Structures are given as structure tokens and as C-alpha cells.
Amino acid sequence: MTADVTVSLDVMGGDEGANLVIPGAAKALTRRPELRFRLFGDRAVVEPMLAEQPALREASEFVHCDIAVRMDDKPSQALRRGRRNSSMWLSIDAVKRGDADFAVSAGNTGALMAMAKLCLKTTARIDRPAIAALWPTIRGESVVLDVGATIGADAQQLFDFAVMGGAMARALFDLDRPTIGLLNIGVEEVKGLEPVREAGQRLKDANLPNIAYAGFVEGDDLGNGTVDVVVTEGFSGNIALKTAEGTARQIATYLRNAMGRTLMARIGYFLAREAFDRLRDKMDPRRGNGGVFLGLNGIVIKSHGGTDAEGFATAVELGYSMVRNRLLEKINNDLTEYDQPHTQTLTDSVAPAGAA
């Protein structure tokens, strides 16, 4: 890694494509002048936009590509149409070739994960990567994974998610030994899914030097920031993430309606508007934008497809921090270190145990 950090961008990804990515990249550059860009997209669209962003153009290399993965492409379709020649593929491939330190795309998640897996391959003993999100909490931020890469996970996969999430928390939060919780539906040890219980036992037995296993946590511990890293499989993780986003929007709607209702409320709102701005900033979904793909030989960040330039810049800065803080090195060290011979068999089924 040089003093510069290079990011490759899929300029055609997301609901807005270049209209999102180019202004987002320009914004990231003003905050991190040491960023360099490799831009993959359609020349006819990108060049006129770059002409208006001289600083970004100066810091960028542009590669034309004809193919853009569509937001509604299934992963298999995306691979058929866009393997080796789409802006999404080429932005990932740049990481593989060492032309970029990380890639960011706002394109569709399934296609991005399929291409990232195929192009970069999984690392160490990982066979199923995870998507990690930064979750705003009362105490600050937590890492939550998996928020939707794969459905179901056995005990060993949950264990590995804990190791990778712990490495990410160390890279981002400046912690020596982040606390880790397994998402479950009751804190008593008797409750919950068999693979979750088994993963808890393994984490306890392993007593890892770089993560402090704190037991089971429940849904309300997410916003509470009870632990630095929350581990779960992708189905419940994705539902938790979207439920929290939906609840935040719901309350924002309530608040807006309540504040517009009477003259007195509107005056009050006006006087307290700085406080409301602060609240809005706290609740801003753009602050946490960026799902990090963990378990690959390279850093790939998924930006929300419907975010704006500010949100896209956040996703770029997230990748920047992780490159600077050597996320991959930490993950690979930890996975290798903990790759002890397992005394337990790895036959845990992902089938939930019945619990009355």
C-alpha cells in the first residue's frame, strides 16, 4: 500500500448510476485528498460529468465499459451478461489485479456478491462470505453481520463471522478486544437455535485473544450498543436491519406529523430546530451507508442503491478506513490463528431445533 489509497468504482451501479457515484466520489475526495480513483462506466455518461469535476478527473483513471448490471438482474443473469466486461465486474477485478485497494458499487447486492466471490475468491477456510453493516447505537456504533449475504449458518460459520466481525471492529473502532454477542431470542443458554448455542459454546471455549465473547444478545441490544459486534445469520440479520430502518422512518413520520399540527408546535419546532437537525443527523441512514463484504481476498463495499452523494461518499470513506487499518491482514491473521483442529464435528445442521 502506498500513501495513496485507490478505490475502484462501479459508476453504473445504483438507482442513479453516475449521477450518484460521480458527485459521491468528488465529495469523498474533498475529505480524503489522498484517494485515487479507477472509474468503470459508460464514456458517454461519465466524461461530461467528469468535465465538471476537475479535481476528481485529476485523481481518476477512467475505463469505458459497455455493460452495466441491472438492479433487477438475478445473480446468474448478471454473471452471464456481465462477467469480465461489466462495470461491476471490472471494478472488482481491479482489486484482484492490485490496481485498486478496494471497490465500491451501489449495484444490486446479489450480483455484486456473486461476482465478488467468483472474482476474488473466499479467504482461508471461509466458504460463505458475510455482509457486515455499521449499526448506529446509543453508545456509538456496532458491527452487525451477516445482514443478508447467505441464509442460515452453522456453528463454525457463526464462529468465523465473530472472528471477522471482531477484526472489522478492531480496524474501525480502535479497540483491542471488542465484545461480541450472538443474536438470539432469549439470553438463557437453553434458548434459541442449535447452531447459535453451539457457536456460543465454541466461542466461550476458545477464549480468543482478540475478541471478548459476551454471550447471547436480543434484538433490542442492537440499538442499545450492548456489544461491539453482533453476529447472526443472513435471514434474521437482514430482517433486523430493515426493521430498524423502517422503525426509524416510521418515528420520523410521527414526529413530522406531530410538529406540523398546531401553530404552537410549529413555533416550538422552529426554536428547537438545531436540536431537530442534530436528531436528523443521528437518524440519517446515510451515516451508516456501506455493507462490507467479509471473507473475500479483497475489500468490496456495497453502497445503498438509493442513497445520495453524501451516502456514497460515506461508503467510500468506510473502505478507505479499512484499507488504512489493514482489515484483510487482521482477518487473515485471526482466521489462521483460530484455525485449530476442531474437536467438535462440523455436522451442525442449520435446521432450527424445535423449542416449545
Add this chain to the structure above:
Amino acid sequence: MTADVTVSLDVMGGDEGANLVIPGAAKALTRRPELRFRLFGDRAVVEPMLAEQPALREASEFVHCDIAVRMDDKPSQALRRGRRNSSMWLSIDAVKRGDADFAVSAGNTGALMAMAKLCLKTTARIDRPAIAALWPTIRGESVVLDVGATIGADAQQLFDFAVMGGAMARALFDLDRPTIGLLNIGVEEVKGLEPVREAGQRLKDANLPNIAYAGFVEGDDLGNGTVDVVVTEGFSGNIALKTAEGTARQIATYLRNAMGRTLMARIGYFLAREAFDRLRDKMDPRRGNGGVFLGLNGIVIKSHGGTDAEGFATAVELGYSMVRNRLLEKINNDLTEYDQPHTQTLTDSVAPAGAA
């Protein structure tokens, strides 16, 4: 059912026991004077409290019991200690005997479900009951189930949850054909768990007269009120419920901190306090208090253990509404009506299908 509606109460359940239940019952009675009560608890505790609530005492029959199920009893412990003689068991048994129309307990969920199943037995073809919650939404309220009775569900169980949840929505919301969505992690038909996909296909094929199947929904559709009934299995349902509760508390904390920060904000808060009261009311977790056990031969409501008298009264009124609107009759009719010979085999595994 007479003009009166009788509720049996486990007076010893919950973090506060009688201190919660007796004032809660008194509050419910002032709103629903036609309620009658059967109270099960410890005489030494209950009688002095009833002496201070003459109207409630007048409307109640009291039965002394020595045993109270503890909040941390495992279901098996609770059954061993409290079957046939605990306040929890006897309050359920009163429903079985026809001495009460429904039961409410703030005791521990696992024990309450185990006792309710053993005492009342499951109805029709149901083998695993569900817990349904009323979920506040931007549009009003939705029914969400299962929020934690059992982990995992096959396609037929999800189908039955849809039928039962639909009956509950008809009983509570005055709808002829409530809309139903299956909670999933993507609206495209290719995504998500195999049993969820299969249940969706069955609901589509069945085209039931009393419920309108609306396809898959995601976590953010919960607060949005996209459908009247959201169906999922108990693990993800419980995580969604607690994540939403946690997010609401988190935002309330942000709001409180923001409004206390500057003099201007405090003045603004003072002027807009009616609006804030309205917001607080909207976000009040007591409004939705009461998990309804569905699939049993009797109505049992689980109140939050840590709620207050207001919240407990809400749970009692919820049961009251469902008795008045003949929930059980609706459920049994619908389950029987839809009990067609199934062309599909019922061997769907609860094991999540791998999806990249």
C-alpha cells in the same frame, strides 16, 4: 357467552406480580364495566390490595394458590412445580372449564405457552401454536406472528399462521379480507427460505376467501403497515419485534438528549409539548401490549412482564375484543374450511436453503 365477559388473571405473574395486575385489572374495569374477573394468587398479597379497589372486588372471584411460576423458571421446571396448582396454571384452567372467556398472565412466556398447550391443547390441525403481536404502523396497526412461540416453521405451519393471523385481523380490525404478507429478505420470488417460498405458492394457489395474499414483505414493511398481517417463524419474528422496540427506545433517547441541550431547544420543547405528548403516545409500548397465543382451544394473552397498570389493562382489553368478536370461532372455521387435501407433501424441511 353472556353479556358479561370473564377474564381469569394470573395475579402472581410479571416482575411486579399483584402490584401490576390488580391496578391493571381495576383500570380495565373502569373502561369495560361488563368485565368480570377470576383472580388467582396469594391471599396474603391480593386481599389487602382488593380491599382498596372496591369496584374490582365486587366484579371478582378470588382463588388462593400457593405456587407462583417464577420469571426465570424453564418451562419444564414450571410444569414440574406448578402444574395444577400454580396461579398461572389455574388461570388457564379456568378457560378450559368454561369459568372464564380468556386468560391473561404477565408471567414468563415459555412457561405460559407450555402450560397453555398442555391444558387447553391445540386446535384443529395445529401442532405448534404461535404468538401474535399487534404492531403499530404508520397506517394504524398490523398483526405480526409468530413473535417467538417456536423456532422455525415449515410451509404448512406458515400457511396456518396466515389463516390464524387473518382471523385475528378480521376480529380486531373490522376487515372482510385482510392482506397478508410473508416476511422475507427480498421481494423477488427467487429469494429467501424454501418454506417461505413454498408457503407463498400455497397461499397464492389457495386464493382464500377470507385473506388476500399480497406476496413477500421485508423488515421495513412492518412499520410501514404495507399489509394487515405479517407472517414469519418465531426466531426472526422475535428478533424483528425486539429490534423495533430497541430502535424506538434509541430514537427516544436521541430526542430527549437533543431537546435538553440548549435553552432554545428547551423553550421549543415546552411550546411543542402537546406534539411531543402525541408522539410519546404513538410510540408508547404499552399501546401494543399483549401477545396473543393462537392455535389453542382457548384465548390466552401474554402481557409484558415489565409493563405498568396501563399496559396490563391494554392486554385485558385486547382479550375482551377478541372474545366479543369471536376470534376462536373464526379461526376454527377458517382452519377447517382450508383443510383441503394437500397435493403437496408436507416434508418441507425447516433447513434454510443456501442462497448466494
